[in-house]
Amino acid sequence: MTPMKVLAIALVLALTPTCKAQTTRTSISPSFESTGADRQSVEALLDTYTRAVSTKDQALFETLLLNKEIAFSDANSAVKSDGAAGGTNHYESFRRGVFDGPPFTQEFQDVHITQDGPLAAVSLVFVNSSSEGKSWGWKTLQLLKVGGKWKIASEFYTGHD
DSSP states (O other), X not given: OOHHHHHHHHHHHHHHHHHHHHHOOOOOXXXXXXXXXXXXXXXXXXXXXXHHHHTTOHHHHHTTBSOTTSEEEEHHHHHHTTXXXXXXXXXXXXXXXXXXXXXXXXXXXXXXXXXXTTEEEEEEEEEEEETTEEEEEEEEEEEEEETTEEEEEEEEEOOBO
């Protein structure tokens, strides 16, 4: 065997443990699908959400929020803010449209709930029905479990007629 081949084999053998150490991965759950009591609690929050919006119960709705200063915006307004401070804090605009505006009934469809400990993400399609017709959109919510209760920490949504 030539000295060059011996050197190449020795180099490969010397680097093999290093390569293995670098490729060792932490075991990560293959799914973050929410299950059990937490999922039931998140589903209850979503049921309360649609009930509060459909009956114009602002006080009930606001019990679902972490606070009124959360990021809460339609996606177009958030994008137009171009990252400005407070550019996604549009809860007041949502509140006026929903609780001071014309009545409608809201339903959620295609609900996906993922979770890791006290953090959950919900994506869904909402459908609003009123005497003037239907509108719909896609919504994403970030939830935090605070004091044993799930709270909406942010909400972004689109809207279509």
